[in-house]
Amino acid sequence: MSFLELKDLRIHFPTDDGLVKSxxxxxxxxxxxxxxxxxxxxxxxxxxxxxxILGLHKGGRARISGExxxxxxxxxxxxxxxxxxxxxxxxxxxxxxxxSAMHPFYTVGEQIIEAYRIHNDVSKKVARxxxxxxxxxxxxxxxxxxxxxxxxxxxxxxxxxxxxxxALSCDPELLIADExxxxxxxxxxxxxxxxxRDLQRDxxxxxxxxxxxxxxxxxxxxDILVMYGGKCVEYGTSEDIFERPxxxxxxxxxxxxxxxxxxxxxxxLPIKGSPPSLINVPSGCAFHPRCAFEERTAGRAKTEVPExxxxxxxxxxxxxxxxxxxxxxxxxxxxxxxxxx
Amino acid sequence: xxxxxxxxxxxLEKHFPVTKGLLKRQVGAVRAVDGISFDVMKGETLxxxxxxxxxxxxxxxxxxxxxxxxxxxxxxxxNDISHMSQGRLRPxxxxxxxxxxxxxSSLNPxxxxxxxxxxxxRIQGIxxxxxxxxxxxxxxxxxxxNxxxxxxxxxxxxxxxxxxxxIARTLALKPKLIxxxxxxxxxxxSIQAQVVNLLEDLQSELDLTYVVIAHDxxxxxxxxxxxxxxxxxxxxxxxxxxxxxxAPMHPYTNALLSAVPIPDPKRRKERDRIRLQGxxxxxxxxxxxxxxxxxxxxxxxxxxxxxxxxxxLAPGHQAACHFPENAPSGSAAAAPQEPAAAPAD
Numbered sequence: 001m002s003f004l005e006l007k008d009l010r011i012h013f014p015t016d017d018g019l020v021k022s023x024x025x026x027x028x029x030x031x032x033x034x035x036x037x038x039x040x041x042x043x044x045x046x047x048x049x050x051x052x053i054l055g056l057h058k059g060g061r062a063r064i065s066g067e068x069x070x071x072x073x074x075x076x077x078x079x080x081x082x083x084x085x086x087x088x089x090x091x092x093x094x095x096x097x098x099x100s101a102m103h104p105f106y107t108v109g110e111q112i113i114e115a116y117r118i119h120n121d122v123s124k125k126v127a128r129x130x131x132x133x134x135x136x137x138x139x140x141x142x143x144x145x146x147x148x149x150x151x152x153x154x155x156x157x158x159x160x161x162x163x164x165x166x167a168l169s170c171d172p173e174l175l176i177a178d179e180x181x182x183x184x185x186x187x188x189x190x191x192x193x194x195x196x197r198d199l200q201r202d203x204x205x206x207x208x209x210x211x212x213x214x215x216x217x218x219x220x221x222x223d224i225l226v227m228y229g230g231k232c233v234e235y236g237t238s239e240d241i242f243e244r245p246x247x248x249x250x251x252x253x254x255x256x257x258x259x260x261x262x263x264x265x266x267x268x269l270p271i272k273g274s275p276p277s278l279i280n281v282p283s284g285c286a287f288h289p290r291c292a293f294e295e296r297t298a299g300r301a302k303t304e305v306p307e308x309x310x311x312x313x314x315x316x317x318x319x320x321x322x323x324x325x326x327x328x329x330x331x332x333x334x335x336x337x338x339x340x341x
Numbered sequence: 342x343x344x345x346x347x348x349x350x351x352x353l354e355k356h357f358p359v360t361k362g363l364l365k366r367q368v369g370a371v372r373a374v375d376g377i378s379f380d381v382m383k384g385e386t387l388x389x390x391x392x393x394x395x396x397x398x399x400x401x402x403x404x405x406x407x408x409x410x411x412x413x414x415x416x417x418x419x420n421d422i423s424h425m426s427q428g429r430l431r432p433x434x435x436x437x438x439x440x441x442x443x444x445x446s447s448l449n450p451x452x453x454x455x456x457x458x459x460x461x462x463r464i465q466g467i468x469x470x471x472x473x474x475x476x477x478x479x480x481x482x483x484x485x486x487n488x489x490x491x492x493x494x495x496x497x498x499x500x501x502x503x504x505x506x507x508i509a510r511t512l513a514l515k516p517k518l519i520x521x522x523x524x525x526x527x528x529x530x531s532i533q534a535q536v537v538n539l540l541e542d543l544q545s546e547l548d549l550t551y552v553v554i555a556h557d558x559x560x561x562x563x564x565x566x567x568x569x570x571x572x573x574x575x576x577x578x579x580x581x582x583x584x585x586x587x588a589p590m591h592p593y594t595n596a597l598l599s600a601v602p603i604p605d606p607k608r609r610k611e612r613d614r615i616r617l618q619g620x621x622x623x624x625x626x627x628x629x630x631x632x633x634x635x636x637x638x639x640x641x642x643x644x645x646x647x648x649x650x651x652x653x654l655a656p657g658h659q660a661a662c663h664f665p666e667n668a669p670s671g672s673a674a675a676a677p678q679e680p681a682a683a684p685a686d
Contacts, residue, residue: 041529042500155620156393185392186556187617190600194616212530215602238606254604256534258563260586261603267541268563270534274499 001069002029003206004053004174009066009076011045011052018279022048024230025066027308030223032173035200035207037221037238039214039253041275045230046210050176053208054093055083070174089119092172096179098159102151108135108162109147112169119170134165138195157188161195168199175200176208181216193219214257218242226250229276229286232308236315246317246326248291251334262339269337285320293329297321346380347418347550348404348518353377354412355399359625371624373399375574376413378651381518386544386551388565388582390558390597392621395571397554401520404552405439406430417518435465438516442523444503448495454481454506455491461513477513483546484509484539501532505539512543522554537564558601562586567657570594573624573632576651580658588667590660593633631663639664 011023023045030036040046051057053068058080068075070090075083095101103111112131113124120127128147135143138161151159160180167175180196181189197220200207209220217224217238224241226234226249234247245251255269273290276282288294288301297320300306308318311326319326356370374396381387389397402408404415406422415423422433441447448457458477462469469476478488484505495503504524511519524540525533537560543549555561561568562582569579570593578591589595592615599615617636622628628635634644643663651661654668 041531157620185621186558187392187596187600188620189602190614190616191618193602213602214530214604218604218606219602221606242604242606252531256531257604258537258559259604260559260562260598260601261605261608264563264582268534268537270538271531272535274501274532275529 001072003032003071005029005067005069006049006053007067007069009049009052009068010064011048011057012063013061014063015279020278021230021281022278023052024281026227026230026232028225028232028235030174030206030208032206033200033204034223035209035221037217037224038208038210038227039212039217039224040227041212043275043278044227045278046227047178049227050093050178050208050210053174053176054087054091055080058083088115088172089170090172091174091176092167092170094160094164094167094175094177094180097183098156098163099151101163102159102166104151107148107150108154108166109149112147112162112166115166116169130169131165134169135162138162138165138168138199139191140165156184157191160184160188160192164192164195164199168203171203173205174208175203175205176210178210179212180209182211182213189216196220214242214253226253229281230278231286231318232316233287233318234316235308240315244315244327245330246311246315246323247319248293248321249287251330252290252292254338255334265338285318293321296325344383345419347383348381348552349416350380350404350413351378351416352413353400353403353410353415355396355403355408356411369625372574372627373624374403374410375627377571377574377576378413379569379576379579381550381552383517383550384544384548385566386553386564388561388568389552389554389571390556390561390568391571392556392597394573394621394624396574396624397556397571398522400571401439401522401552401554404518405437405520406433407439431465435461435514436517438511438514438519440504440507440511440519440521440524443527444500444507445495445527447507448503450495453492453494454486454498457495457506458509458513461510465514467514477509480509480512483512483543485535499532500528501535504528504532504536508536508539508543512547515547516549518550518552520552520554523556524553525560526555526557533560540564558597570597573621573627575632575661576659577633577662578658578660579651580655580660584655584658588655588658590654590658590665590667591633591662592637592639592664592666594660595666596636631661 007027009023009026013020013022026049038046055075057064064076066076109131113127116127116130132143132147135147140146140158140161154162181192211217221238224238225232228249234250252271258268271290276286282289284303285301285306294301300320306318306320308316311317311323353374354376355374356372358367359369361368391397403410410423414421455477458480459473462473478491481488486505525536528536553564565582567581568585569576572593578594589598596615596617619636622635630646630648631644634640649661649663651659653659654665
């Protein structure tokens with residue numbers, strides 16, 4: 001069994017307007033030392049998945065089913081207290097906005113020390129030394145002095161570094177980063193991406209990076225999972241996704257994005273319409289109202305939910321089009337348009 | 342082309358005072374925009390890029406005269422508008438409009454789409470032939486919204502559709518110049534592309550001139566004819582799109598371009614990257630002389646003592662650096678020369 005394994009995870013929220021199916025049958029596995037990128041637009045269920053793995057929906061209104069196996073332990077059925085004991089120690093999270101994720105009233109040092117002492121029976125002095133070490137490790141200058149600073153005294157990039165230090169303080173084996181660089185400027189983003197890549201190698205943790213930015217995913221990930229409407233629509237190695245994508249939604253994402261590494265194209269090739277509401281997910285394939293190739297499925301996309309099937313060597317695609325057809329469309333109709341004429 | 346620029350900005354400055362104590366004694370100033378000059382020709386798109394705190398948004402607000410500059414001039418169609426009174430500015434507001442970043446906070450939630458897009462007609466007291474409602478519906482159709490949604494409220498629309506409502510309001514009075522401040526950064530990737538395409542279509546249909554303010558270098562390259570890079574209140578480089586992206590001269594531009602993540606997993610190992618250390622310094626206390634010297638790997642003593650002027654180093658390509666890269670030989674900028682008078686075009 002893999003280090004982390006999700007089997008048919010479903011996270012549904014009952015609301016007055018209906019049942020919100022944020023995550024609807026998600027399965028994947030991840031080994032230590034590997035990085036999985038989860039890509040999707042707002043409302044695709046990517047953040048709900050990460051909070052679900054950390055057990056942060058427990059005790060709320062969410063209806064959770066399926067299985068989450070972390071290092072041989074099942075988490076969906078585990079008690080809240082048990083999962084709390086794992087959080088921080090076994091698995092940790094880096095949030096998007098460090099200013100709202102850190103407590104403004106306590107110094108950065110106090111917050112790292114608190115987390116460290118919950119999981120390790122050490123004196124305050126030892127914990128403080130550890131906090132200074134961690135801050136130094138993530139590249140904060142003068143960590144002995146900065147450990148006593150408050151979050152607001154840090155710049156955006158430094159704050160994100162402090163948050164990474166906090167997440168790593170108990171040496172977690174699973175690290176989930178939810179939009180870790182979205183709030184940062186591009187030069188600082190590059191620093192943080194480098195840092196995350198180095199630290200993951202040093203700590204040999206399993207890393208899940210959740211983002212809407214295909215560039216960030218390509219920089220970090222070994223494997224990529226594309227989510228749409230609460231389901232995985234395509235899964236593969238990052239080479240599979242960027243060089244041989246087979247799902248029309250992935251094609252749409254690639255066509256929507258202007259790229260600096262290629263000659264500028266005349267026009268972008270957006271996906272029509274907007275992401276679906278998770279209360280009224282379209283029938284059949286959730287993507288069919290926006291899909292440019294929907295009519296080639298002879299109406300099946302409207303009525304039948306496609307299965308997530310393997311096309312080749314672990315590359316999974318959820319689409320009614322046949323493999324040959326998808327490959328022909330990619331080679332002849334999509335790929336040439338992505339490159340400038 | 343020797344025509345008059347639609348908009349000409351010379352030595353524009355905006356210093357926000359920092360006060361202290363009961364008597365509000367001024368103890369300093371945030372030099373948000375500190376002496377920038379550029380021209381915008383009719384029909385072109387100028388991109389303004391930079392990191393947070395570089396003054397790009399303040400520049401947009403100065404051009405639209407939402408705030409008053411502390412120095413320099415803004416000339417629009419031959420009229421100096423830098424210190425015009427609100428009353429005299431009113432007719433000008435028809436010609437210069439703004440698209441905002443956040444489609445959630447820039448639309449009044451208690452007004453219908455019809456009221457929002459019709460507001461410019463009401464405020465400017467403009468009567469259209471077939472009545473305001475008809476005119477508004479035509480604009481809604483132009484930006485790709487259903488004209489029957491005239492009576493709906495903003496919360497009934499998705500983020501991309503709301504941004505379209507904002508664009509419709511901007512277009513209501515057929516402006517000549519549109520300042521778009523981060524028009525797509527709050528939108529999902531697939532929606533961003535729709536809005537970028539819409540902006541381009543509208544430009545060719547309605548003969549619009551854009552100043553697009555954004556931090557995303559790939560979007561700016563896609564949409565702009567010329568691009569200006571700002572750092573701590575100054576323009577460090579301005580050039581046409583091809584020149585700036587293919588042969589950047591200022592080290593900061595180089596660093597910015599190199600920091601953009603490339604969506605190509607094969608390329609991540611082979612890329613030669615420039616990694617800037619640290620963050621952008623505070624504009625309250627910008628470094629002396631060349632403001633980039635604290636983070637620049639090429640910095641020498643001269644960079645800490647003499648501020649490099651913005652010089653024309655190649656046709657249509659200006660950069661403010663003592664040690665520019667990709668500069669054609671003969672334009673040795675190491676010794677400060679006369680500042681370039683007018684941008685070459």
